Amino acid sequence: MTTTTVSQAPLAKALAGRQRYIPAIGTLSLLIAMILVGSVRYEGFFSGQIILNLFIDNAFLLVVAVGMTFVILTGGIDLSVGAVVALSAMLCAWLVEKHGWPPLVVIPLVLLIGLLSGLGMGAIIHYFDIQPFIVTLAGMFLARGLCYTISLNSISISDPVFTDLAQMQIGLPGGLFVSSSAIFAVLIVAIAFVVLHYTRLGRNVYAVGGNKQSAMLMGLPVARTTMSVYAISGFCSAFGGVLFTLYMLSGYSLHAVGLELDAIAAVVIGGTLLTGGSGFVLGTVLGVLVLGVIQTIITFQGTLSSWWTRIVVGLLLLVFIALQRVIGARQR
Amino acid sequence: MPQQQAILETRGIHKQFPGVNALTDVDFRLFPGEVHALMGENGAGKSTLIKVLTGVYQADAGTVLLGGTPVRFTGPLQAQQAGVSTVYQEVNLCPNLSVAENICIGREHRTAGLIRWGSDRQRARDLLERFQLDLDVTAPLGSCSLAVQQLVAIVRAVAVSTKVLILDEPTSSLDADEVEQLFGVIRQLRAEGVAILFVSHFIDQIYAVSDRVTVLRNGTLVCEEPIDRLPHLELVKRMIGKELEVLEQLGDAAPRRAGTADSTEAPVIAADQVGRRGSVAPFDLAIRRGEVVGLAGLLGSGRTEVARLLFGADRADAGRFTLSGKATTLRTPRAAIAGGIAFCSENRKTEGLIEDLTIRDNIILALQAARGWTRPLPARQREELVERYITALRISPPNPDMLVRNLSGGNQQRVLLARWLITQPRLLILDEPTRGIDIGAKAEIQRLVVSLSEEGMAVLFISAELEEVLRLSHRVAVLRDRKLVEERINDDDLTADAILRTIASGAHQ
Known part of the structure; x- marks a missing residue:
């Protein structure tokens, strides 16, 4: 017994500093492998535009997942994001189309509503010490319910600001292009990266996720951090909602049903531990891309129903959660 | 200064x-x-x-x-x-x-x-x-x-x-x-x-x-x-x-009990260089049928750690266990219970009793767990057992429907004891069974330990009170800084002072 522990020690030591990168590296390898397989099997799969399309088609999911990353890093969860996306899209459509409000007023307003709803949920979670699961579940019902009170039917958008933004294509060298929403999403990712790694708020997020009790005893602002991550998630959901509006050009109560689960899946597949304290926003980007590639492959396959996406995502989630356990066990 | x-x-x-x-x-x-x-x-x-x-x-x-x-x-x-x-x-x-x-x-x-x-x-x-x-x-x-x-x-x-x-x-x-x-x-x-x-x-x-x-x-x-x-x-x-008061009142609770049990029979449990890094240094310990072994030592000297190893609550990383002559690994409390070992934890509230359940449920718990959930204890047999142990251990009030949280410390301890006694263990590990309970209850628990050992049960008795250890044990093992430093037969030469000296300065050379 003792001999094995001794022989493992140097290996464990060498791995020790880098262990937290393993899940993200796993996701990256998976992404590359899937792209390779797709390229070999389907003609026209391997092109720059296909990669860019991943960003274009999943821009809103990416933004929502970035917000979710903050929450999960503290060890929490936010189930309200899908409903907040739907509510934001609904508000955009309703205020602009039915009330004629200018989009440049509506969009900041929607973002503010998302931020405040997140802040409110964060405050309830922290000060009443209630599980985030329950509080954000309530938030989810609330936001989804509000959608129905606004309109039972889909409201389509014909406002020129929205349609122009939606159809805007930014050309890249080599005949490639991206949409405005993809640019916004990448911008959000970059900001999130800087916040998480170079600001006190970001480091406090990791500290709270690592050990909330310790963070408190170390004199870190746990209350402010907890509320901030839900506020950030609320803001990102609203932002994702605006991007979603650009994508769909309509508001509808049944938009983005189950999006919260896609976002959580992307974060987990991206290597962030559900227990908090470990993970990277770039991992989340990889997670979103993996989900996108699965979708693309199934589209290319042609014969498979789109529900296969769900099945594959489910299996992947199981694998990644098991992987987290294994790594966690080794650390202990 | x-x-x-x-x-x-x-x-x-x-x-x-x-x-x-x-x-x-x-x-x-x-x-x-x-x-x-x-x-x-x-x-x-x-x-x-x-x-x-x-x-x-x-x-x-x-x-x-x-x-x-x-x-x-x-x-x-x-x-x-x-x-x-x-x-x-x-x-x-x-x-x-x-x-x-x-x-x-x-x-x-x-x-x-x-x-x-x-x-x-x-x-x-x-x-x-x-x-x-x-x-x-x-x-x-x-x-x-x-x-x-x-x-x-x-x-x-x-x-x-x-x-x-x-x-x-x-x-x-x-x-x-x-x-x-x-x-x-x-x-x-x-x-x-x-x-x-x-x-x-x-x-x-x-x-x-x-x-x-x-x-x-x-x-x-x-x-x-x-x-x-x-x-x-x-x-x-x-x-x-x-x-002093405690000593006077308990003076004749039980006679001093020197001597060892029959040494030809294989011990109920024998630990051979069992230890766990960061917990207890490897030690030898054997407990025979009908024998009470006392563990003495200061708080933090490794008393509870020894008990947890013997019960499989912590896994030993060195050494071997022998249960009644058969080599075994005590990896989990389940294995220990199957081997006839019972453990009354010193933390009655957090590691022993379930305060929101009744006396009856707490008493039945270990026996039912041993049978498995597919074979529930027949109601009549259950009532009989509970009744018998409430009477035998003088749990008061003798109401099986009483919630355990409402009992006094001494009665809670008796409920915990009853739970393990009805599984009829061969080795009973008692970690500080008399801590925080009043003097009368203390004497009764001590008497119970004596009568159990007379019926042939092996007992490992852990207590911070040396007098209590000396009064009940056939043999005394002394722990100091997470090492078992001395094991002695409890004869007239062994006094509280001698144990104190060992605790203070290590084994006698």
Whole structure:
């Protein structure tokens, strides 16, 4: 017994500093492998535009997942994001189309509503010490319910600001292009990266996720951090909602049903531990891309129903959660 | 030294909790540049005093003075800002962050709101260097040994200008080299004029590093002495004291029981060089049918750890077990229960009883668990058993529907005993079964132990009270600093004094 522990020690030591990168590296390898397989099997799969399309088609999911990353890093969860996306899209459509409000007023307003709803949920979670699961579940019902009170039917958008933004294509060298929403999403990712790694708020997020009790005893602002991550998630959901509006050009109560689960899946597949304290926003980007590639492959396959996406995502989630356990066990 | 101004002082501190006087009129003084040991058995009031000093609790009466001026800390954070830092037994840092971050977080160097990592790492490196610690500051703290984590916690505490450093059992899970490293840091801080309050259960460590010692017992200050004027034996005596009343009342509860059981039969349990790193050094122990083996030692000497190993609650990483002659591995409590071992934990409330269940449910629990949920105990048999044990153990009130949380400590202990007795174990491990219960109940539990052993049950009896151990045991094993240092037959030569001497100074040569 003792001999094995001794022989493992140097290996464990060498791995020790880098262990937290393993899940993200796993996701990256998976992404590359899937792209390779797709390229070999389907003609026209391997092109720059296909990669860019991943960003274009999943821009809103990416933004929502970035917000979710903050929450999960503290060890929490936010189930309200899908409903907040739907509510934001609904508000955009309703205020602009039915009330004629200018989009440049509506969009900041929607973002503010998302931020405040997140802040409110964060405050309830922290000060009443209630599980985030329950509080954000309530938030989810609330936001989804509000959608129905606004309109039972889909409201389509014909406002020129929205349609122009939606159809805007930014050309890249080599005949490639991206949409405005993809640019916004990448911008959000970059900001999130800087916040998480170079600001006190970001480091406090990791500290709270690592050990909330310790963070408190170390004199870190746990209350402010907890509320901030839900506020950030609320803001990102609203932002994702605006991007979603650009994508769909309509508001509808049944938009983005189950999006919260896609976002959580992307974060987990991206290597962030559900227990908090470990993970990277770039991992989340990889997670979103993996989900996108699965979708693309199934589209290319042609014969498979789109529900296969769900099945594959489910299996992947199981694998990644098991992987987290294994790594966690080794650390202990 | 007394002419000097005390840096931290308490005058006439009283602290009361419902039903207990946790601290009574405590005058405590801590001087700059000294290492001051705070000693006392369980419930003596050590942790209450520390919590009063750091503002976790407010004293009911009396004052805390910092540098001669009265202070009233509202919490550890405020105390820390005033220069009183505490490092707890459990490392209160974030294992997922790097060493450098754990030292600097909350006070990072920043430019335009962005953290300057390079500068922070350098600061952490400089601080660690000050204490001759060579660490990779970018490694996550969780990858470091517990000792290093403990040291990092100290470094974080002294990174701000600290006048008083309180170390609450910092060494309880460290090995000898690591303790020496920690002591190096402590000595250096002392040389720099920091006042250090050191709590530990390890007598040798106290003598190795402390200048003065304060002993608490039952919430009162027993003495405050320079360590070199207080020999080991005297220190232990002052910590344990003697509850004279208890002795008188229990004088004839049971006769002294020298001699050993039949040695031809294989022991019920035999541990051969069983140990666990960071818990107990490898030990040999055999318990035979009808024999009571007492475990003596101070709090933290490894008494409970031995019990947990024998019950499979902790997995041994060395050695072999033999149950009635058959070699076995006790990997889980389930395996131990299947082997006929029962364990009454010292933490009745957290590790034993389920307070929100009735007496009946608590008693039936272990037996039902052994049968499995597919074979529920027939109602009639269940009532019969519960009835029988409520009567036999004189649980009062004798109402099986009573919730256990509403019982007195002694009755709770009896319920716990009943639970294990109905599984008819061959070995019963009792960890502090008489702690915190009144004298009458104590005597009854002692009588019960005697009659159980007469019926052939093997008993491992753990108690902080030496008189009790001496009265009940056939043999006594003494633990000291997590080592089993001596095992003796309980004959007329073995006295409480002799055991005290062993506890204080190690085995007789």
